[in-house]
Amino acid sequence: MVSLLRFGALAALLTGSAGVFADLKPVADDELSSVVAQAGLTVEYSGQTYLGQFRFENAGAYQVDGITMGGAGVTQAGSSEGYGVNFDDARMTLDIDFDGVLDVAWQPGISDKIDWGFRADDVTLESSGARQSALFTNVEAWGFLKEVRRRVNPPAADGSSRGVSTYSEFTIENLTADASSNTLGIEGGYVKGMEPAGFAVLDTTFRPLSAAQSGIGRDTVTVEVHNFAADIGMSNLSIGGVGLGAVTLDNVRVTDTAITLNH
Numbered sequence: 001m002v003s004l005l006r007f008g009a010l011a012a013l014l015t016g017s018a019g020v021f022a023d024l025k026p027v028a029d030d031e032l033s034s035v036v037a038q039a040g041l042t043v044e045y046s047g048q049t050y051l052g053q054f055r056f057e058n059a060g061a062y063q064v065d066g067i068t069m070g071g072a073g074v075t076q077a078g079s080s081e082g083y084g085v086n087f088d089d090a091r092m093t094l095d096i097d098f099d100g101v102l103d104v105a106w107q108p109g110i111s112d113k114i115d116w117g118f119r120a121d122d123v124t125l126e127s128s129g130a131r132q133s134a135l136f137t138n139v140e141a142w143g144f145l146k147e148v149r150r151r152v153n154p155p156a157a158d159g160s161s162r163g164v165s166t167y168s169e170f171t172i173e174n175l176t177a178d179a180s181s182n183t184l185g186i187e188g189g190y191v192k193g194m195e196p197a198g199f200a201v202l203d204t205t206f207r208p209l210s211a212a213q214s215g216i217g218r219d220t221v222t223v224e225v226h227n228f229a230a231d232i233g234m235s236n237l238s239i240g241g242v243g244l245g246a247v248t249l250d251n252v253r254v255t256d257t258a259i260t261l262n263h
Contacts, residue, residue: 040095044109046088048074058220058261059128066121074117077174078142083115090114100154107147116170117142136177136184143172143191146199163207163224169199179238188235194251200230209260220261228254 048070056062072078073085089109096102108114123136146169153162172191179185193199203226211218233248 040093040103042091042093045090045092046086048086061126063124063126064120064122065124066119068117068119070117072115072117072142072173074119075140075142075174077140077176078115078117083117083142085117087114087116102152104150104152105148106145108145113144113146115142116145134180134183136186137180138178139176141172141175141189143170143174144199145170160210160213161208163205165203165205167201167203169193169201171199175234179241179243181241183240185236185238185241185243186234187238188233190234191230191232194229194231201227202230203227216260216262222258222260225254225257225259228252 048068051067051069052065054064054067068074070085070087072081072083079085089111091107091109093105093107094102095105106114118139118141120139121137122134123139125133125135127133148166148168148170150167151165153165156162170191171193172189175186175189175191177184177186179187191200193201205224205226207222207224209220209222230252231250232252233246233250235246237244237247
């Protein structure tokens, strides 16, 4: 969810007013060379993002409908805590290194954290035979963001992708999904740091693999989890409308793990 939030905010920024881009002028190669490895561009952001549908297709599909992303106030729980609906007090900095690495950092402006919120109407899985299974309905989550750093690595010498690396420190203060006869229900879900008032840590690399690299004879993608550390729990988990009770996972750590899509 945090990843969708960052993507949505950046997309909203880059697809903004035509008047902003009307004043932009081409930069010559000799002028552009002086931009590389400089301090970078810093943008202050405030706003919301709406997506009718997010869909990832491979052999089957993962689909999220009716997405709203912004401040914690886009959720009922966040609004009741007094937070606004805009993702704001956020500063995005872009840097280009000497070797062509693009670094994008999201950090708070004047405070020590950014409140974020996410809502979605439905989350479904679709098999290769076009059969759909509902996972969640009326999903809401809000929390805090301390820092997100994304690094877009240039291709290796042999032309293979070195992927996109993301480091984030965040919390999910409250996660809910409606309980029904054919979905998973969540009440009082959270993801937090192991220390009091701490932030969960997630350090990953998303990398496309060619058929030759994948070992399965076709192009695919892999997610390398370098480090994940958090306390995870919920006050109640339900399956098919049947409550199973509280779930608590303390001191969860995942390191040096690769997950490859095998379809």
